[in-house]
Amino acid sequence: MSAIPQERRLVTAVPGPKSQELQSRRTASVAGGVGSVLPVFAAKADGGIVEDVDGNRFIDFGSGIAVTTVGASAEAVVRRASAQLADFTHTCFMVTPYEGYVAVAEALAELTPGDHAKKSALFNSGAEAVENAVKIARSYTKRQAVVVFDHGYHGRTNLTMALTSKNMPYKHGFGPFAPEVYRVPVAYGYRWPTGPDNCGPEAAEQAIDHIAKQIGAENVAAIIIEPVLGEGGFIEPAKGFLPAIAQYAKDNGIVFVADEIQSGFCRTGQWFACEDEGIVPDLITTAKGIAGGLPLSAVTGRAEIMDAAHGGGLGGTYGGNPVACAGALGAIETMKELDLNARAKRIEAVMKPRLAAMQEKFEAIGDVRGRGAMLAVELVKDRTTKEPDPQATAKVAKACHEAGLLVLTTGTYSNVVRFLPPLVIGEDLLNDGLDVLEEAFAAL
Known part of the structure; x- marks a missing residue:
């Protein structure tokens, strides 16, 4: 009602x-x-x-x-967040941890693609999640370069502005930006020169060629892509593109990051949009729909990659706030029940x-x-x-x-x-x- x-x-x-x-x-x-x-x-x-x-x-x-x-x-979000508000609003998980953070990490391990061992780290915003995914990937691979795609959007911090392709309003006048970020073509079927039917394999071939020639796969820490590009215009990469890029990452020891901040949590009719072509990312970033309107984000991924960062290297005062975690558990409860x-x-x-x-x-x-x-x-x-x-x-x-x-x-x-x-x-x-x-x- x-x-x-x-x-x-x-x-x-x-x-x-x-x-x-x-x-x-x-x-x-x-x-x-x-x-x-x-x-x-x-x-x-x-x-x-x-x-x-x-x-x-x-x-x-x-x-x-x-x-x-x-x-x-939503009733479950309000109920759970209100109960948490009455108990405590904050302790900082890095000072005295609490169950809600752990419960959200457990839920993310259950819901995200793949049956491998997974771990999560919680933050406040989508940009923070993407930025930390880069930190984790660099720590794991001992490499620096990050590959992103035309029309991609990843946030408004200095690093994520560098990852984002659109100048106005996101980047204009705010540089210089973080280095070691490289942009390659994406499979935008509607605007692909030879038409949508050829787009997936042709765009993948172009992107991989760019990486190999201009960067060198051995220098790439992470490839980051939105399975449906949000701010770039709700672009669904043409079929075959994402699997080809994910396979290239796997073959070359590159961390494949699915940015599901806008497309995740049931938005596309699946828990995560990358499931449409059976993609199992190494890391997945989430925010937006995760907590019913409360500020929360996450990086979830393969346990061995998530554990690459040294102790104390990940976190933030408000990351995984207890009220936001309660909201997330209420949102996930609602998604399942309805x-x-x-x-x-x-x-x-x-x-x-x-x-x-x-x-x-x-x-x-x-x-x-x-x-x-x-x-x-x-x-x-x-x-x-x-x-x-x-x-x-x-x-x-x-x-x-x-x-x-x-x-x-x-x-x-x-x-x-x-x-x-x-x-x-x-x-x-x-x-x-x-x-x-x-x-x-x-x-x-």
């Missing part, structure tokens, strides 16, 4: 007067570099609805960027045919892609040239927002509308949101 009526409702213009008042206070006190998609201030959120301070209710197709997978106030993998597949079954029908109807939609509840449409000015259309993308998003549908844009060319609804969203809300989206395209 949801705490908020699960229906779209607009009672003021967007943003309403209370949000505008808060926006004035924000402008005076919050750094300008911190942006927001929609200048409405949330008061409540549950199920598939975000309610603002003016009483407007928005259908949530964003989940706080894939975070509130189980909903923004079979959210099946719910993600059902969301795809509802949304993808309707998005495909819109593609038939509206020339602006060049591509429809994604899996589970991680779906996207790419907008172009011309389907033949595939020239990106970021202006139309911004117009569609704005029209959706004004009509009470919260959508996010993404992509290296800022021309992708992405859909990340909470997996607990009702189908009536899904369809209502798709109606709003269709109206926004019709108004272009």
Whole structure:
């Protein structure tokens, strides 16, 4: 039973007067570099609805960027986190440990791909997880180079900005960046010169050739890739690409890291997106959907790799905070009880045919892609040239927002509308949101 009526409702213009008042206070006190998609201030959120301070209710197709997978106030998350809050908020696991951290590590060992012995280290954010995966891989291999991919996104710290491919807004003016980072092609089927059917093997061959010639496999500590590239535009690497890269890593003693921060925890209809082609990564980084909205991240992987770092070399004051760990156990409980993998597949079954029908109807939609509840449409000015259309993308998003549908844009060319609804969203809300989206395209 949801705490908020699960229906779209607009009672003021967007943003309403209370949000505008808060926006004035924000402008005076919050750094300008911190942006927001929609200048409405949330008061409540549950199920598939975000309610603002003016009483407007928005259908949530964003989940706080894939975070509130189980909903923004899931009962098990609230119950477990509240109980932990009453016991203690912090001791620092590096000072006096507690069971919740261990229980999360045990759950990750159970859920992540592969039946090998696994261990985990917990942190606060996705960027921290990726950065620590690099530290662990370098410690294990005694090598320095890190290979990443075109259109990849891995965070906003100095090292993870270097790993990220998109300049604006993530890197512009913030250099110099960490060295020994190398970027190679990815299998972006929609934009591959010889077409999607050839993309997987051709892109893998190109990427491996780049590594061999420009870096030398014997110098590479880690290859890091998102099994579905998030900020780059919800790009699913063409079939065969990921297995070829993973095999190359294995053959050359390179640590293969799956960055599942946006795609993990049931989002694509599997616990982790890399399972789609049977990939078993050496290390897997998780965050976002892991803890129902509380800040937590993890690196999980082969025990012998995870143990390579010296004692005291991994950690952080807040890493694996007890309240966040309790939230994670509640989120995982919810995912299992409600079979959210099946719910993600059902969301795809509802949304993808309707998005495909819109593609038939509206020339602006060049591509429809994604899996589970991680779906996207790419907008172009011309389907033949595939020239990106970021202006139309911004117009569609704005029209959706004004009509009470919260959508996010993404992509290296800022021309992708992405859909990340909470997996607990009702189908009536899904369809209502798709109606709003269709109206926004019709108004272009």
